[in-house]
Amino acid sequence: MSKPEFPQKSLSSVTCTRLALSLALGWVLLAAPAAFAFDEHGGDWVATWGASPQSEVEPVFGPPPTPVQFDNQTIRMIARISKGGNRIRVRLDNSFGTDSLVIGAAHVAVHASGAGLVPGSDHQLTFGGNATVTIPPGAPTVSDPVDFNVPDLTELAVSIYLPQPTAGLSGHTLGVQTTYVAAPGSGDQTGAVAVTTPTTTLIRYFLAGIDVLANDDIKAVVTFGDSITDGFNSTVDANRRWPDRLAERLLDRRHPQNRTVVNEGISGNRLLHNVIGPDALSRFDRDVISQAHVEFVTVLLGINDVGFPAISVPNSPPPFASQNITSDQMIQAYRQLIARAHAKGIKIIGATLTPFEGAGYATAEGEAKRQAANHFIRSSGEFDAVIDFDRVTRDPTHPTRLAPQYDSGDHLHPNDLGYKAMGDSIDLAIFQQHP
Numbered sequence: 001m002s003k004p005e006f007p008q009k010s011l012s013s014v015t016c017t018r019l020a021l022s023l024a025l026g027w028v029l030l031a032a033p034a035a036f037a038f039d040e041h042g043g044d045w046v047a048t049w050g051a052s053p054q055s056e057v058e059p060v061f062g063p064p065p066t067p068v069q070f071d072n073q074t075i076r077m078i079a080r081i082s083k084g085g086n087r088i089r090v091r092l093d094n095s096f097g098t099d100s101l102v103i104g105a106a107h108v109a110v111h112a113s114g115a116g117l118v119p120g121s122d123h124q125l126t127f128g129g130n131a132t133v134t135i136p137p138g139a140p141t142v143s144d145p146v147d148f149n150v151p152d153l154t155e156l157a158v159s160i161y162l163p164q165p166t167a168g169l170s171g172h173t174l175g176v177q178t179t180y181v182a183a184p185g186s187g188d189q190t191g192a193v194a195v196t197t198p199t200t201t202l203i204r205y206f207l208a209g210i211d212v213l214a215n216d217d218i219k220a221v222v223t224f225g226d227s228i229t230d231g232f233n234s235t236v237d238a239n240r241r242w243p244d245r246l247a248e249r250l251l252d253r254r255h256p257q258n259r260t261v262v263n264e265g266i267s268g269n270r271l272l273h274n275v276i277g278p279d280a281l282s283r284f285d286r287d288v289i290s291q292a293h294v295e296f297v298t299v300l301l302g303i304n305d306v307g308f309p310a311i312s313v314p315n316s317p318p319p320f321a322s323q324n325i326t327s328d329q330m331i332q333a334y335r336q337l338i339a340r341a342h343a344k345g346i347k348i349i350g351a352t353l354t355p356f357e358g359a360g361y362a363t364a365e366g367e368a369k370r371q372a373a374n375h376f377i378r379s380s381g382e383f384d385a386v387i388d389f390d391r392v393t394r395d396p397t398h399p400t401r402l403a404p405q406y407d408s409g410d411h412l413h414p415n416d417l418g419y420k421a422m423g424d425s426i427d428l429a430i431f432q433q434h435p
Contacts, residue, residue, distance in 0.1 A: 015220055032232060045089070046293040047220045048081040049156075049210040050262040051172035052286075054277035055096040056203070068168035070205075074182040074189040076159040077175075077204050078111050080239050082247040083260040084150040087213035090125055090143045091160055092206050094135040095104040095286075096170040101135040101206065103127075104163035106143065107190040111155040115180035123148050133328040140208060150212070152251045158207055159190040171205040174267040176231040178239065179204055202236065209262070211292050219295035220260045221250070221431060222288045224280070228354060229265030229300050233408035233415060241265075242415040245423025250431065257431050270304045271333040273323045281336055286332035289344050296431055297341055298387060300351035302330050303412075306369040307361035311346050334373075336380055349430060350383035352390035358411030367400055385430040392425040393418055 094101040109123035125143040127133035135141045180198035221388040223229050223243040227280035231241030264287040268276030288297050309324040341348040351375040356362045406418030
């Protein structure tokens with residue numbers, strides 16, 4: 001069985017077991033409303049960082065696991081933004097909650113190291129002028145703007161205090177970034193320079209995005225994908241995902257582009273069926289269209305669609321055999337995403353599926369579907385541009401396999417060098433287009 005999609009440490013043994021299995025069955029998406037784009041002080045809001053919400057109790061071949069429980073404690077999460085500015089706002093999310101989410105306090109600051117903040121950088125967040133907010137089940141919320149001069153590519157720490165018993169039902173499973181959780185009953189530490197004796201996890205809870213106030217010509221690029229966009233097997237806390245590298249290049253002052261990059265990858269995601277997180281077609285509006293001032297979206301999705309039906313479980317029938325799809329169905333899904341992006345004036349860029357021979361769920365049938373999908377992406381002309389990640393990452397002597405220097409070891413996910421090669425290969429001129 002493949003282990004394609006999950007983090008390797010988490011807050012509870014139940015969650016850890018679930019993640020190690022690398023599979024789950026997503027079942028619901030409650031869509032978020034479109035983001036407000038303009039600020040009363042002038043200028044436009046633009047999304048500069050994101051983490052796609054998903055259910056934290058998705059079942060794995062059986063009943064759903066018990067969710068992590070928080071009570072009178074603080075969660076501190078780290079997020080490296082792309083484009084900076086002098087005014088920001090934070091988006092929290094309760095999409096998969098079954099009860100109202102009470103946030104007793106929330107702060108944002110510049111991250112120092114570990115669970116620590118840069119002294120003097122802390123800012124309290126408010127919501128409609130209040131320091132506390134109650135978020136209904138299924139809803140997101142956005143903080144009031146806060147004056148905060150933040151340079152490009154700054155690591156921010158967002159701390160939230162949960163004053164009452166709270167189930168960790170909404171989050172982002174694979175952060176590739178350490179989250180620090182204070183002990184139950186330890187109270188509000190959102191403004192503390194360091195969280196005392198925290199436990200750690202790779203899951204981000206309730207944090208969905210960060211927006212920055214920017215000039216009119218600054219727009220967002222959303223990278224929409226699965227674990228290869230999410231950064232699985234990249235170095236934790238190092239910002240080595242390929243969208244991280246793209247952000248660095250787009251913000252390099254030697255280039256004319258001035259774009260943010262918002263990573264909306266979900267490990268295990270598929271175009272047509274729920275596994276981890278809502279399927280791509282059902283979450284596209286929430287994770288792409290509703291983002292503030294998005295102008296481009298890249299799509300790197302499909303490898304799990306061709307792979308998951310081949311997964312087997314000892315002493316059990318193949319759990320996803322009934323979800324076998326054809327290459328024509330994949331192409332139909334791509335066309336749906338293209339149509340929906342174009343309806344909103346968003347340029348959509350297709351990325352070819354990277355090699356996966358040798359991965360736990362690779363088959364000859366799956367490889368034929370990968371080749372058919374890549375042929376459509378490259379040659380149909382229906383995407384506004386193409387990023388050929390297959391050509392960049394494949395072994396030239398064995399093109400159905402990842403190049404050895406780029407293989408993280410599972411023959412599916414690139415390593416840091418492979419992700420860098422992907423980010424470096426992108427022609428930045430495709431982001432000079434305007435709808």
